[in-house]
Amino acid sequence: MTMFENVTRALARQLNPRGDLTPLDSLIDFKRFHPFCLVLRKRKSTLFWGARYVRTDYTLLDVLEPGNSPSDPTDSGNFGFKNMLDARVEGEVDVPKTVKVRGTAGLSRNSTLEVQTLSVAPKALESLHEERKLAADHPFLKEMRDRGENLYVVMEVVETVQEVTLERAGKAEGCFSLPFFAPLGLQGSVNHKEAVTIPKGCVLAFRVRQLMVNGKDEWDIPHICNDSMQTFPPEEKPGEGKCALIQASDVGEVHEDFGTLKEEVQRETQEVEKLSRVGQSSLLSSLSKLLGKKKELQDLELALEGALDKGHKVTLEALPKDIVLSKEAMDAVLYFLGALTVLSEAQQKLLVKSMEKKILPVQLKLVESMMEQNFLQDKEGIFPLQPELLSSLGEEELTLTEALVGLSGLEVQRSGPQYTWDPDALPHLCALYAGLSLFHLLTKAS
Structure with a gap:
């Protein structure tokens, strides 16, 4: 964040x-x-x-x-x-x-x-x-x-x-010290000082x-x-568009644990999985081009919503003209677009880099483990990580993963290994979990 x-x-x-x-x-x-x-x-x-x-x-x-x-x-x-x-x-x-x-x-x-x-x-x-x-x-x-x-x-x-100018020093949002982050516009140092003027x-x-x-x-x-x-x-x-889009989560359903989020994300990924392999690959191409461009992602979200309202069929830029998104698939894409636009542009760029490094499965397991352990925890605390969650990552992949999670508000420490839980980070972590789940599915199909 x-x-x-x-x-x-x-x-x-x-x-x-x-x-x-x-x-x-x-x-x-x-x-x-x-x-x-x-x-x-x-x-x-x-x-x-x-x-x-x-x-x-x-x-x-x-x-x-x-x-x-x-x-x-x-x-x-x-x-x-x-x-x-x-x-x-x-x-x-x-x-x-x-x-x-x-x-x-x-x-x-x-x-x-x-x-x-x-x-x-x-x-x-x-x-x-x-x-x-x-x-x-x-x-x-x-x-x-x-x-x-x-x-x-x-x-x-x-x-x-x-x-007022607020300042903060720390590592969680300053993990961008390796040279390969420079092309992404994610420059900084491990021991940095962040400031924002409000x-x-x-x-x-x-x-x-x-x-x-x-x-x-x-x-x-x-x-x-x-x-x-x-x-x-x-x-x-x-x-009828509006009525058709009201979700159970919009009408006051209380989410009790991480399992509820996991089921919700699985329902949406199953709709995307129903697309042909060509359709999934094309969707991956369309969305990947927009990662790091938050306004363009929001514009796509509005365009899809407008098309649903008017009953129009929709194809994305990279989709072949004969592959038209069904209403169910459009609903699922809207769900994941909502998650992606919660993430910062820096996190979106880090997702692209993670796909290139083929480490999405490890990152998905890492985020899942964190939330399974602390989803209902409303206080800060330091918790251990299973060593195997990080053991397969090289230096660059580990730093990239630390940055991706750190931008959601959690600091991963290699020693231990352990991490600091912050309840304010939960909404961002939920969105990150959804985004990782989507691209993990799409990269398997490509």
């Missing part, structure tokens, strides 16, 4: 464990997650790596008829937390309505992160609802209606009060509520929603 992701995930977990506060995973997108911003939720989602939202270039105010602007979002009040950022930062309430977080072991003592919560006031939302109708002919709304998308409005955010007013986490469109120009944002609710009236949709 990037340092920014470490901060936002730890913040969300401390402020709202098991709740609906979603951490932002990309610093570059923070301006599109302010209050009143409209966002999309990914369709083929899973609770294992969390609900995922995609920014749009519009706010709720953009798609309403002209009129008075609502009052500014208000501060939600005091809150306090501790053990943020790698469980080594303590929080203390310094002044009303703010929290200052000062680093200890894992963060530079000179770094102080001060955050506040801002939310849309109920009275402001009520006034806006009474005074301004929906601009029914807005092009963005037309596009979303045709695609059968659900729209969500950002209603509350946790944001920085002041610009600007003032940067959104770190957010809450959403679903936008509902009633008739032509009436709208509402209900307090309680469920996954069967649709933003646009069903009778105005051209196809």
Whole structure:
């Protein structure tokens, strides 16, 4: 994980464990997650790596008829937390309505992160609802209606009060010291110092509520929603796509252990396995070209979702024209695309290198062993690794594997061997496990 992701995930977990506060995973997108911003939720989602939202270039105010602007979002009040950022930062309430977080072991003592919560006031939302109708002919709304998308409005955010530069020293994300990493753009040193500057007013986490469109120009944002609710009236949709994509994991199923994730991944890989050998090889070629290009992977995900909505048949770039993905295969590809886009671009590039080195089976067993042992562990700890999990790897392959796992938030230590478990790393590890499972299958077929 990037340092920014470490901060936002730890913040969300401390402020709202098991709740609906979603951490932002990309610093570059923070301006599109302010209050009143409209966002999309990914369709083929899973609770294992969390609900995922995609920014749009519009706010709720953009798609309403002209009129008075609502009052500014208000501060939600005091809150306090501790053990943020790698469980080594303590929080203390310094002044009303703010929290200052000062680093200890894992963060530079000179770094102080001060955050506040801002939310849309109920009275402001009520006034806006009474005074301004929906601009029914807005092009963005037309596009979303045709695609059968659900729209969500950002209603509350946790944001920085002041610009801050956070620093961290360590090995887990600085394993890129060997020359063969240079062409991948993964340069660094084992004993490195990482820093990220977070600007003032940067959104770190957010809450959403679903936008509902009633008739032509009436709208509402209900307090309680469920996954069967649709933003646009069903009778105005051209196809059924949305309903067909609701997964069991989207409707509140509780995952009890690693076995549940393993079964879920196996179901999806079985659908991919039904493709012909040529189809699997072509899918491998298509996806491999996109690894390390996160935006292109996200664009493919959106294209597949749109095709499913409209009932279109889909072929990927490297697929022969006579090999068309079935709906079931498209669902499975969407599932794995969702996992891959959770990974950083550096991890995606490392997956390509792992395929070239033919070490995916070893990496898959390594990640599986870690999660079998600690899937429900909610505290940090150091745990032993089975020596045979690393014994077959040469120096370069071992360093590559350490980097791949380390970018998910776990540090593998050759001595022992052992590793440090971090519960905040679990969503990334789940996504990495899914990605490794997919490419292990596809490389066997090629």
